[in-house]
Amino acid sequence: MNIKKLFSIFTLVILVFATACTNKSEKATVSDTNEKPKEEIKIVEPNGAEKTKLNLNFGVGKLNISGNEEKLMKGKFIYSENEWKPEIKYEVKDKDGELEISQPGLKSGNVSLNNKRNEWNINLNEKIPTEIKLSLGTGEFKADLSKINLKELNVGMGVGKVDLDISGNYKNNVKVNIEGGVGEGTVYLPKSIGVKIKAEKGVGAVNANGFIVEGENIYKNSQYGKSKNSIEVNIEAGVGAINIKQK
Template sequence: MKSLFFTGSILVSSFVLAGCSTNVITKEDHANVLIEKDKAEQLDVSLNIAAGKLHVSEGAKEWVEGELEYTTDILRPNVSYKQSGKKGKIVIEHTNKKFSDLKGPNMKSNWDLQLSNKVPIDLNVNTGASETHLDLQGLQLSDLNVNVGVGDTTIDLSGDWEQDFDVQLSMGVGKSTIILPKDVGVQVKSSKGIGHSEFRGFISMGDDVYVNEAYENAKIKINVNAELGIGKADFIIEE
């Protein structure tokens, strides 16, 4: 049984154009993505979006479910899955990076993805010129790495967590909002960029280190290393 399915107009029109070089805005294409569960006990998920909008949340009954929309073949993402031993490796990415000639209000590249909460996930997100919303509460994160280029980014890590994990953030140009839990220990180590940063609900420990009130006695801890770029970055403890 195959583990990966695409459905929708992507099968009819976009694959016909595969390999062609075109910067012409075409009609909107749509693909449903389904990566089925198998015997993997851990997932390594990489999401590499060069341009557009990315929304990620939990809720998939299989490993990954979601929808991809785009208006030109250049923005058609590639989806791959491979199981090796106990780990499944998922990559969804823009492989064509030549977007300089794409213009116009009708250009669209929207990824709306749901991930499974049944196994631990190492999640790597790399964005170019993108609007990004990562609603990660409810997942079993074992590691999170987010590298932002240009655009506004929201990362929601609020809620309860059952294991420690590390977060690596490299924030570029734009506004970033990172929401962190109140009842799980949180430590943020930041390196200041040109922009402005705020730490709401945190206790300053000096040397650009901030913790929440639960950190000292918490059994579960999230350790965040943040490289702050140009723009504004808000680190907020959930209410």
């Protein structure tokens, strides 16, 4: 890990501890009222797209992503403040779709939800070839991409707990890049497809029980080099642990 990246990790650790030590008068909080959270259902049609890219930026709260959707995307968004309303943009050019979901009004940082809710439940199309980029803030994140027609996945883990399932029986090669944050991440990978992991360890640890270890930072499963398709995973561990499991 180069000096710049290592410095960034230590800076992030300092910020987390500084946030924990900040008193309530200095901490940005959201007032606690009895107002019922807003709830919206949003649907995005493919509009002729033969492949898509999803860029998702999530601030603070809970995020759940899975498949089982005939449309391009169906999302249920629950939020307590009007300014937390998610922005959804989608366009198609030359049959290539690009979907962006973001939340400019709520960003990760020195923020307490204070019993407020901010929750996204997103279902994605399982047939259209898809590249996904997840930029995660603070909270709990769960993404089951085992049924998605996944081509590439890029994840910035942020602060909190992340469960990432990419254990599907994919019909193509899949490229995965994971940048660890602060907290614990669990990544599920398939036994039936060849998997190679290159792990660049930071302050945290990479646990890959059941994989064949080559050198200091290469892990392979028993199917790597034997199966028709493979998954190549690059991990930059942050602060905390990334646990790799097969299923």
